[in-house]
Each structure stands twice: as structure tokens, then as C-alpha cells.
Amino acid sequence: MDEVIEAVDYKKICDELYDGIYISDEEGKTLYVNKSYSRITGLAPDLVLNKYVSDLMKEGLYKNAITPDIIKTKKPINAMAEIRTGVKVLISGSPILDHEGNLKKVVVINRDMSDLLDMQEKLAASQNEIEHLRKLQITNNLIGKSDEIQPVIRMIHQVANLDVTVLLTGETGVGKEVIANEIYMNSDKHGKPFIKVNCAAIPASLLEAELFGYEAGSFTGASSKGKIGMFELADKGTLLLDEIGEMPLELQSKLLRIIQEKEVTRVGGTKSIKFDVRILAATNCDLYDLVKKGKFREDLYYRLNVFPIHIPPLRHRSTDIELLAKHYLDIYNTKYGKQIVFDCEVYEVFKTYKWPGNIRELQNIVERLVITSEKHKKISAEFSRNILNMEPENTEASTGELSLKEIIEKVERKVIEKALKDYGSTRKAAAVLKISQSSVVKKAKKLEIRISD
Numbered sequence: 385m386d387e388v389i390e391a392v393d394y395k396k397i398c399d400e401l402y403d404g405i406y407i408s409d410e411e412g413k414t415l416y417v418n419k420s421y422s423r424i425t426g427l428a429p430d431l432v433l434n435k436y437v438s439d440l441m442k443e444g445l446y447k448n449a450i451t452p453d454i455i456k457t458k459k460p461i462n463a464m465a466e467i468r469t470g471v472k473v474l475i476s477g478s479p480i481l482d483h484e485g486n487l488k489k490v491v492v493i494n495r496d497m498s499d500l501l502d503m504q505e506k507l508a509a510s511q512n513e514i515e516h517l518r519k520l521q522i523t524n525n526l527i528g529k530s531d532e533i534q535p536v537i538r539m540i541h542q543v544a545n546l547d548v549t550v551l552l553t554g555e556t557g558v559g560k561e562v563i564a565n566e567i568y569m570n571s572d573k574h575g576k577p578f579i580k581v582n583c584a585a586i587p588a589s590l591l592e593a594e595l596f597g598y599e600a601g602s603f604t605g606a607s608s609k610g611k612i613g614m615f616e617l618a619d620k621g622t623l624l625l626d627e628i629g630e631m632p633l634e635l636q637s638k639l640l641r642i643i644q645e646k647e648v649t650r651v652g653g654t655k656s657i658k659f660d661v662r663i664l665a666a667t668n669c670d671l672y673d674l675v676k677k678g679k680f681r682e683d684l685y686y687r688l689n690v691f692p693i694h695i696p697p698l699r700h701r702s703t704d705i706e707l708l709a710k711h712y713l714d715i716y717n718t719k720y721g722k723q724i725v726f727d728c729e730v731y732e733v734f735k736t737y738k739w740p741g742n743i744r745e746l747q748n749i750v751e752r753l754v755i756t757s758e759k760h761k762k763i764s765a766e767f768s769r770n771i772l773n774m775e776p777e778n779t780e781a782s783t784g785e786l787s788l789k790e791i792i793e794k795v796e797r798k799v800i801e802k803a804l805k806d807y808g809s810t811r812k813a814a815a816v817l818k819i820s821q822s823s824v825v826k827k828a829k830k831l832e833i834r835i836s837d
């Protein structure tokens with residue numbers, strides 16, 4: 385049964401609607417506004433009722449209105465409008481015609497767009513923020529196009545999907561971990577565990593327990609619950625043994641046995657646990673040299689060296705130097721809100737520098753250049769030479785008056801000072817300079833270099 389809706393009900397219904405309703409006669413005189421109209425526009429009914437739209441526009445109540453155009457064209461119109469109060473509304477107006485097509489009324493629906501526009505603004509702001517964060521992210525993806533890095537990229541793709549051990553070699557900061565990541569990402573073990581162990585960072589006494597796990601109470605200080613080892617954690621996935629050259633000799637034989645048998649027994653345990661792990665190893669030592677010196681087991685060396693990948697130092701990859709410098713400049717400009725540019729000669733300076741710390745050092749230098757420069761500065765070749773502690777060009781010639789001994793001392797002082805400054809400790813400086821820690825200390829004393837560690 386159809387219910388008859390009374391005229392009074394229509395008014396009530398209109399007042400309950402969320403959108404604003406504005407009705408005028410055929411000449412644009414306001415006949416009716418509902419409650420939502422006042423809520424949305426902030427205009428009380430008295431301000432508009434019985435007034436002509438054209439007058440309301442002259443008064444500045446509406447910045448634009450569609451009613452006059454609907455009266456002229458007798459066609460529906462949609463538009464965005466702004467009320468004096470600053471509120472933005474979407475207005476959709478329709479003409480009401482009689483049987484002969486004469487205009488009788490104009491009905492305009494007002495939809496509050498403030499929330500939507502607000503949401504749009506917030507969305508745009510979040511998108512900007514995401515873009516900003518994306519730029520800030522120090523990518524772990526391999527960057528490099530040089531002829532020297534091309535064979536490395538080819539090898540990554542050849543070996544990624546094979547279950548063979550890869551030995552990554554190269555100087556410190558050259559990107560061994562980045563390459564290990566690339567191998568993992570391109571392998572079918574991608575998505576499975578990828579565990580990285582830095583053999584140099586864990587004290588030798590704890591390394592065995594970390595790698596192979598231990599049973600409850602197996603040694604003083606051990607957790608009462610025991611602990612799962614890295615091999616078990618990496619099961620079905622990939623394990624990166626970083627700085628493998630630092631692994632104590634006595635652990636090397638156990639490691640070899642475990643890799644060959646593909647099963648591990650926890651420290652203090654008796655049960656052997658099977659695992660299926662793809663092994664990647666990395667080192668900045670010359671492992672074969674360690675073998676010759678009796679510091680690395682020959683059998684383990686051959687077991688790890690199934691597929692060696694040597695990553696060339698940055699100084700041999702001059703095209704990559706420019707690429708990486710631009711990449712890091714972009715990142716740190718975004719991070720520190722600056723627009724610093726490099727003079728093209730800076731890249732030439734970078735290409736003549738030796739980069740003992742390789743890409744890590746380049747990254748740090750670019751960050752330092754950005755931090756220490758004014759917002760819009762163009763970095764000159766000289767400034768970059770200074771920050772790299774490089775001799776100004778042609779000053780080597782002026783050392784003609786010095787004896788060979790003095791020149792050697794001068795160079796030694798510079799190199800040791802820089803290594804200490806860049807790497808922070810005599811141990812690390814010694815590793816980079818490939819001399820013993822005690823030689824670094826002795827030389828520093830002789831050359832009167834202050835040591836802080």
C-alpha cells in the first residue's frame with residue numbers, strides 16, 4: 385500500500401538530508417533552503433530567503449552561483465562554488481519546467497567539499513612525504529654501469545639460482561654485502577630467511593654458539609633455554625658469513641664439516657639437526673694468502689671458493705664514481721633539505737682520489753660535503769680536495785727541497801692520520817692499511833700523531 389507523503393513531510397525529509405538544498409523561483413528569488421544548506425554554507429536562512437540570487441552575488445555572499453545561468457539556459461549545471469565564509473561546495477542545479485517547458489523553479493543541491501578537499505590535501509601531502517622518504521632511503525640496490533662492474537653483474541645472474549657457495553672478495557666498503565643481497569634477491573630462495581653473520585663482530589668465544597646454537601646450560605652465561613643457531617635459523621634460506629677471514633682456525637674445521645654434512649650439532653648437544661642452507665661468504669682479506677700463512681684452512685678455502693666473485697675497488701670504476709656521487713648527492717640533498725650541486729670538476733677530483741674506504745667512504749664524503757655547505761652552494765674542486773685531504777694540485781713539485789726520508793714521513797703521517805680519522809680506531813686503520821695494529825701505534829708515536837682510542 386502506497387503511503388501518501390504530505391507536503392509538510394517533504395519539508396521534514398529535506399531538512400534531514402545531508403546535502404544542502406536551495407530552491408528559487410523562475411526569476412532567481414530564494415524560496416527555500418533546508419537545514420543542511422545553512423550548516424554547509426554558514427548562511428542563516430534569513431540572509432537569503434526572499435532575496436534574488438543576483439543581489440546576493442552583488443552583496444558578495446556568493447562568489448559564483450549557477451542559478452542565473454540555469455534560468456538563462458534551462459539546462460542542468462554542475463560547478464564548484466565558494467561561499468563568503470570560504471567554504472567550497474559542489475553545486476548541482478536543475479531547472480523545474482512545466483508541461484509547456486516554461487521554467488518554474490530552480491533546485492540547487494550543495495555538497496560540502498571541505499572534507500573531501502581536506503582529504504585530497506592530506507593525500508597529496510602523504511604522497512609527497514612518501515616520495516621524500518623514498519629518496520631518503522639509502523638504497524641497497526646495486527648501482528654501477530662501469531665496464532669493471534659488468535662482469536660482476538653477469539656473474540650474479542649466472543649463479544643466483546644455483547645452490548652453490550659464492551665467495552665474495554674485495555676491499556672494505558666495495559659492496560660485498562650489496563652483491564650478496566642481489567644474489568639472494570635474484571635467487572629462488574628469495575622470501576625465505578636471509579641471515580647475515582659478521583664473523584669479526586662476534587667475539588671468538590661466542591661465535592661457535594651463535595653459529596651452531598647451544599643446549600640449555602652448556603656453558604657459563606648461556607641462557608637456560610638454550611639457543612637456536614644461525615644455520616638452523618637460515619634453514620631453507622641463505623646464510624651470509626661476512627668477514628669469514630676473521631673466523632678462528634679451530635672453528636673453521638667444524639664449519640667445514642657442517643657445510644659438507646649439511647647437519648649441525650648444537651654446542652653441548654648430541655643430536656644432529658639437518659639443514660638446507662645456501663652459503664655465501666665474504667671477505668676483504670686475501671684468503672689464499674691466509675692459507676699460505678697457515679691462518680685459514682686450505683680445505684675450507686676450496687669448499688667456499690666454488691664460485692668466486694671479486695668486486696673491483698671504486699678507484700678502478702671511474703664511471704661508477706660519478707654515478708654513485710650523484711646518487712648520494714640526491715639522497716643527502718633531500719635528507720638535509722638542500723640544493724647543493726657539484727661543479728663538474730669535482731667528479732674529476734673524485735676520479736683521481738684513491739677511495740681506500742670505497743663506496744662507504746664516498747657516501748660519507750658526499751654526506752659531509754652536503755652537511756658542511758650552505759643550502760644552494762656549488763661545490764668547487766678545491767673544496768672537495770680539501771675535504772678529501774688531498775694535496776692542492778701541483779704542490780708535490782714544491783717538495784723538491786725535502787729529503788726522500790722527509791717526503792716519506794710526510795706521506796706516512798698524512799695516510800695514517802687520515803686512516804685514523806676515517807676509521808676511528810688503530811685496529812681498523814691497521815686493517816685498511818694492511819699493517820699490524822702495533823705498527824700503526826708505533827708509527828703514530830714516532831710521527832707524533834695523536835691517537836684517541
Ligand SMILES: Nc1ncnc2c1ncn2[C@@H]1O[C@H](COP(=O)(O)OP(=O)(O)OP(=O)(O)O)[C@@H](O)[C@H]1O
Nearest residue numbers: 525526527528556557558559560561562668743744
Ligand atoms: N654498487 C653499489 N650501489 C649502491 N650502493 C652501494 C654499492 N656498493 C656499496 N654500496 C654502499 O656502500 C656501503 C658499503 O657497502 P657494503 O657494506 O656492501 O660493503 P662491504 O664490501 O660488504 O664492506 P665491508 O667489507 O666493510 O663489510 C653501503 O652503504 C652500501 O649500501
